[in-house]
Amino acid sequence: MITVLYFARLKESLNYSTEEMELPEGVKTITQLKTHLAKRGETWANLFNGKQTIRAAVNHALVDNAAAVKDGDEVAFFPPVTGG
Amino acid sequence: MVVRVQTEDFDVGVEINAMRLKHPKAGAVVSFVGQVRDLNEGDNVASMTLEHYPAMTEKSLSGIVEQALARWSIADALIVHRVGKLKPLDQIVLVLVASAHRKDAFAACEFMMDFLKTEAPFWKKEQTPNGERWVEAKDSDDQAKNRWQQ
Numbered sequence A: 001m002i003t004v005l006y007f008a009r010l011k012e013s014l015n016y017s018t019e020e021m022e023l024p025e026g027v028k029t030i031t032q033l034k035t036h037l038a039k040r041g042e043t044w045a046n047l048f049n050g051k052q053t054i055r056a057a058v059n060h061a062l063v064d065n066a067a068a069v070k071d072g073d074e075v076a077f078f079p080p081v082t083g084g
Numbered sequence B: 001m002v003v004r005v006q007t008e009d010f011d012v013g014v015e016i017n018a019m020r021l022k023h024p025k026a027g028a029v030v031s032f033v034g035q036v037r038d039l040n041e042g043d044n045v046a047s048m049t050l051e052h053y054p055a056m057t058e059k060s061l062s063g064i065v066e067q068a069l070a071r072w073s074i075a076d077a078l079i080v081h082r083v084g085k086l087k088p089l090d091q092i093v094l095v096l097v098a099s100a101h102r103k104d105a106f107a108a109c110e111f112m113m114d115f116l117k118t119e120a121p122f123w124k125k126e127q128t129p130n131g132e133r134w135v136e137a138k139d140s141d142d143q144a145k146n147r148w149q150q
Helices: A008-014 A030-038 A042-048 B012-020 B054-071 B102-119 B139-149
Strands: A002-006 A018-021 A055-058 A061-063 A074-078 B002-006 B028-035 B047-052 B076-082 B084-086 B091-099 B122-128 B131-134
Touching (some): A008 B122, A030 A055, A030 A074, A061 B054, B002 B054, B012 B091, B028 B102, B102 B139
Antiparallel strands (some): A055 A061, B076 B091
């Protein structure tokens, strides 16, 4: 299982903030997880088809799309940050 | 080295004195305060809500402080960042740096703000007379961060 969290605009668009899911077959990286999520429907496709910049964190560290995802990880997806 | 994420306001004078009086060898304390503007992208801003990723935020800020420590000669550093609902003129963020001489403190303070702006997991949503909207990230903030990597 992995935990996936969504923040800010993503959380609002998808209408939920967290889910537990089995790591899908063949998904080993952030890019592959995004591609998997994009297949869930139009809203998901719009967010995860690569046209928008969606940043990711694995286990609370900012990562790039090539980063590995493995069983037990906490993965978060969010828009570019705007603090400060 | 301290990082804090909080809904409450902070007192810049109290924070500066607390740091300054701990470090008799530091000749310089530099501070940056960010506040909520009443105008953004041409619209009046009535209020702003700051969301964050609680499990990651303090870790991210601590990582930024550690990078600054590795790069400059610094006696101490502090980051305080507020979350929740804020109004124009409310303070958002405080960065303090103490060092023996001012040059390291100025550089480290700017470095920490540039990284905080582009890496720390905060998101601003503005309430305006035309409704609510998420604040968009700026390319100029990415450029400000990237110049430290040259």
